[in-house]
Amino acid sequence: MRYAHILATGRYVPERVLTNADVERVLGEPVDEWLRHNVGIEQRHVMADHEVTSDLCVHAAEQAMRRAGVTPEQVDLLVIATDTPDYLSPATASVVQAKLGARNAGTYDLNSACAGWVTALDVASKTIAADDSYQRVLVVGAYGMSRFVNWKDKRTCTLFADGAGAVVLGAGDTPGFLGAKLLAAGEYHDALGIYTGGTYRPATSETLALTQGRPAVQFLRKFPATFNTDRWPVLLQQLLGRARLGLDDVDVFIFTQLNLRTIEATMQALGQPMSKTHWTMDKWGYTGSACIPMTLDDAVEQGKVKKGDLVALCASGGGLAMASALYRWTA
Ligand SMILES: CC(C)(COP(=O)(O)OP(=O)(O)OC[C@H]1O[C@@H](n2cnc3c(N)ncnc32)[C@H](O)[C@@H]1OP(=O)(O)O)[C@@H](O)C(=O)NCCC(=O)NCCS
Secondary structure: OOEEEEEEEEEEOOOEEEEHHHHHHHHOOOOHHHHHHHOOOOEEEEOOOOOOHHHHHHHHHHHHHHHHOOOHHHOOEEEEEOOOOOOOOOOHHHHHHHHHOOOOOEEEEEOEOEOHHHHHHHHHHHHHHHOOOOOOEEEEEEEEHHHHOOOOOHHHHOOEOEEEEEEEEEEEOOOOEEEEEEEEOHHHOOOEEEOOOOOOOOOOHHHHHOOOOOOOEEEOOOOOOOHHHHHHHHHHHHHHHHOOOOHHHOOEEEEOOOOHHHHHHHHHHHOOOHHHEOOOHHHHOEOHHHHHHHHHHHHHHOOOOOOOOEEEEEEEEHHHEEEEEEEEOOO
16 A cells, blocks of 8 residues: 655745734724634734745745755646635646746646645545655645735735645655545535636626725625534544544644634534644734645644644635545654
8 A cells, every 4th residue: 555644844934924903004993802812813924025826835845845855856746725826827836836846747726715735635645645656746735815805804804814835745655644534515605705807707897896906805605603613523523433543543633724713612522632733823814725734834843743643634715615634644
């Protein structure tokens, strides 16, 4: 049996910091107390005017490759998970391939919003297991959502931020990758997203006038406040059951980083202590498709993830798409 192993992680956090006080100045109303109390966000990082999503990817990928001892020419496949691409088409992965000099790599983008990186990790891990021509695979999650924010909309500009996280996958004959479980609730596809720029509502001056002249992320329709706390435990239990493992076998849980209160409620529902999870929304804001690899990298760097540990990843995002995955840490 071939299994995918995570050889190394990397991340990129843009330099520019916006504190809650900075956002209050832009919005002209208080949000700091609400953000700290309800979601645990204290500040966020946003990319510089000259940066684009592919640049975020390049920084995170280069760090992961350096740590894995892998050169760009050794990468067989490069997958970018993002819903804030450089262009509608072609894929941002092609841009990143050129910027990295990964000239032997196949490329594609994967979009299942904020569940995209865990979904990409699932596909890439199964590609490694199924086909021995893939030895080194880069899986990057990137978020440049500050370019799609309406700074007058307090429901979004307070939460979303920019960043990227990456892993280099290799092959081994012990697990590694233990499985994944995906699920969507497509009936909420019209609840949260960027609803211009595609065939449904092309980006014309009329449609863009609604959102300050650029496509903007919006919460359009309510979905149940307990959506994640209801579904994450079920998803994780199904995943662990298939691997014949229990919740107590998991050493580290890493969740989508939108709301610390949601993570606390989920850990309580799972009967697990908060010491077995890790969060970064307090310092980095909500970085969507990048937040899980960024948080994983932070946990690894802080010594919270060690060789032999069982790591459970659980994501959800617009769509509403969900993805969970289980890894035995081998690095
Ligand atoms: C987004 C989320 C934090 C909003 O919290 P909520 O309690 O549902 O907020 P509501 O929309 O009901 O708003 C209630 C009040 O909170 C305040 N509020 C809501 N969002 C706010 C924000 N981002 N910043 C500041 N205040 C906010 C407002 O005062 C609002 O009152 P108003 O309607 O009179 O203006 C919460 O729904 C959540 O965690 N959802 C999960 C989303 C998720 O995980 N999605 C997948 C990943 S993308």
